Amino acid sequence: MPKIIIPSQLREVTGGEANVSAQGSTVLELIENLDEQYPGIRDRLIEDGKLRMGLAAAVDNEVSSYGLKQKVSEGSTVQFIPAISGG
Amino acid sequence: MKTYLKTTINGEDKELLCEPRQSLLDVLRDELELTGTKEGCNNGNCGACNIMLDGRLVNSCMVLALEAQGKQVETIEGVADTEGLHPLQEVFLEEAALQCGICTPGFILSAKSLLEKNPNPTEDDVRLWLAGNLCRCTGYDKIVRAVLESAKRLSESPQSEVAS
Amino acid sequence: MSGSNNGNSQNGNGYRIIGSRPVRHDGVDKVTGRALYGADLRLSDCLHGKVLRSPHAHARILSIDTSEALASPGVKAVITSADYPETESKIIDLGEGPAILKDLRANLLADGKVLYKGHPIAAVAATDPFLAREATKKIKVEYEVLKPVLHINDAMAEGSPLLHEDLHTDSLGKKSDKPSNVAKHLRFEIGDIDKGFAEADEIFEREFDTAMVHQGYIEPHNATALWNADGHLTIWSSTQGAFSVRAQTAGILNIPESSIKAVPMEIGGGFGGKIPVYLEPIAAMLSKETGKAVKMTMDRDEVFESTGPTPGSVIKVKIGVKKNGKITAADASLAYEAGAFQGSPVNCGMMCIFAPYDIEHVRVDGYDVLVNKPKTAAYRAPGATNASMASETVIDEIARWASLDPIELRKLNAAKEGTVRADGLAYPRIGYVETLEACESHEHYKAPKEGSFRGRGVASGFWFNCGFKSSVTVSVEKDGTVRLIEGSTDIGGTRTSLAMQLAEILGIEAEDVRPMVVDTDSVGYTDITGGSRVTFATGLAVIEAGKKVQQEMARRAAQLWEVDASDVEVELDVYRSKSDSSKSITFKELAGSLDETGGALSEQASVSPQGVGGGFGTHIVDVEVDPDTGKVQVLRYTAAQDVGKAIHPSYVEGQIQGGAVQGIGWAIYEGYHYNEDGHMTNANFLDYRMPTTLDLPMIDTILVEVPNPGHPFGVRGVGEVPIVPPCAALANAIYDAIGIRLRELPMNSTRVLKALLKEKGALPQGVEA
Structure with missing residues (x-):
């Protein structure tokens, strides 16, 4: 099952748990399924159908332009980090 | 009320009417469409508008157009001739002495005026003379090297126009 | 690893072209003055636009009367925020990230409140730029002047005046009950911070305060717009991204992106400051109103006061360390100025602050704080330089405490492939240690330090690249x-x-x-x-x-x-x-x-690639401090950077030299200076002191080439990394020279002199330290 590292500020939703697992083949599915275990986490991550402004999803240490539609495999680790831009 | 201005730009006589408040930079760019001279600050602080007025390096934003009455003006457009680029221009390209290029015309005019006064400048001479020209991209390293290299090249070819 | 300045590149690793130094393709146009920048554009029958800007840092607009301006000679149109078309959307996608539409609009033309001196209120189109400027003076605006909020600590204090009464602090999707000037709080946490500090033999806790600085590109912003009768809008401007101009303008004006053609003119420097639009939508609205092309250019004071500088900051760093120099825990709190609207690069600062180190227990808090200053923008590795100033000077203190060479200490704690950063991501192959080794074996680092009031400093920095x-x-x-x-x-x-x-x-x-x-x-x-x-x-x-x-x-x-x-x-x-x-x-x-x-x-x-290669740099600087004036002179500078693979080594060196010098300016000269009314008092190139030729030595570069596995030639981005280390390197060198730690930027002569006098107990009465 894909692993998810819960951002520090959302660990209040997971009862302090930083490392959790959920089923799913995309980042969105993962979040949807996670929300069943930890109600409310979806709305902390997703806004207007997209990842919350300023947030990016990294699958196995790589951020892609696919956002919530990014593919996730069984052994993947998903993290939520700030989106970056540059000068 | 517009005033009559007659001046010589890069060897060509020009006659036009301009407002007494207009700077030489404004007239070069807006009336004569010589846009190679750049505006960076309009305050005499950055050197992007450097030109030669009767052989003297000036910030054209700080000179009223009417002060050029009857005088010789040299701008970046007059630096290269039909023979090709000026050695400074060539060396700036070879040494990658520019990035965005907005300050380059000012630097070339400024460096040219230095080499006319002092054909064999030291690094300190170059740094002192160019301190009136701001470049935000290069950190100046390659510009200073380019001016020193140009000096070397020019002094090796004494028939060059810089000697005049 | 290949050589420094102007040497022949070792082109021997199988490439024919890569690693060589051809003349750039746009070069001749740029040395002859023929290259066309935005302000050089000449269109037929073109009007000129000028903007009326707020004289107050914080005020409510009670009324705007444009009638007299509209009747002025040559004037064809006057617009205010009331002329913005209606829009439904809240957030627009700018490709590289979303933006809050309401804020974008209100920053370009104030809506109800002015939030910084220079905040645009209205714009005029006239037949001549002089007439347009004269007409802006005839626009009558009534204000209710409010107390400005100018420092992060004031903005975060209980009872501070609020910039936006409806803004609540967002903590990853949770809003604060009370409105606040803190738009965002973010936190990273790995390991167990308390355990980490418990393992430490010594804990270093320091606070830093850095000033707002500007990118300082030499070309002021400009834009020309033509809204044709067929409904197509063409925009010519100086921008870092034509498609971003299109997206921002379309969002603000609520028209389809496809109806806009954005033409990027040559750009006279950007460094992050020419990503947001300031003039394009205004020129477009004026063009629509008049049916003619409208050209707008900024003056230098407008560039300083009304475009996006990069934030000042208040940063607290706490690092725990073993006697042998091994870091056990690191904690930081970063508060960055967003300016008048939310969105500082504090997130990037948080990700970069401990990025060069492999630390098991880390916590980083970040705050995005509104103040009555222009909305900040990116500036070369946005957010990272402030952060590095803080962490890298504490690292230097630790090295001295542990009696280790500062490069040795860094090597002992250095991030490598697989190291997990504070934000949780693990590094792919990186070349940080290689930059440290390159510096250690460089002639500059081995050269003896001679003379009193002279010192040497080292610092490292990281940037992600995109x-x-x-x-x-x-x-x-x-x-x-x-x-x-x-x-x-x-x-x-x-x-x-x-x-x-x-x-x-x-x-x-x-x-x-x-x-x-x-x-x-x-x-x-x-x-x-x-x-x-x-x-x-x-x-x-x-x-x-x-x-x-x-x-x-x-x-x-x-x-x-x-x-x-x-x-x-x-x-x-x-x-x-x-x-x-x-x-x-x-x-x-x-x-x-x-x-x-x-x-x-x-x-x-x-x-739309992955495999971006992050970059590390390590810089060495020698300085001399004048004990009578406090002036810091840079004597020698060497910058090593992992560039992946240098395609054109001259321009890679140029990026490193330029970035390092911007960092030197940030360290010892530059800073927005505000009076108590919130007016910037140095909005020109004479008083906002950027480095000149005379201030600097040559900048030596060491191109370290650890190929990025994500690019067939091994390319890593090189432009941003070099601005990150200089502030801390200079601070460490100044300490080495005079034995005083400076924790405020800029470390200009006033500040250094005060520190010297204070140390001697000779600070005149009534002078604040």
């Missing part, structure tokens, strides 16, 4: 030259770094490629020139399109010889038949036969 989206089109000409059509505005020589990659792939010369940056109608979608991404990401598009061209050329050769395409092999620019060695043709010859083999050959590629 990927994003890029598109290119490559067409083959009959004479065997190649056109490269791209959408990445060229700020520092990327036309050439891209052309070189294409030439390498096709086996032709860099001069045989003609790179062109074109408008948004003429190339596929391309994100900004920013995040040090162009040579990497647009480079990947170039490589892909180049390979397609090569494949198609091989197919054409096969057609010419009436053999199967699989029979054709390519080596450099020679196409050969595997089965018949007499059949061979060069790229140039084959290009001449395009008509006989099916006509024109043109290939396109669009990419």
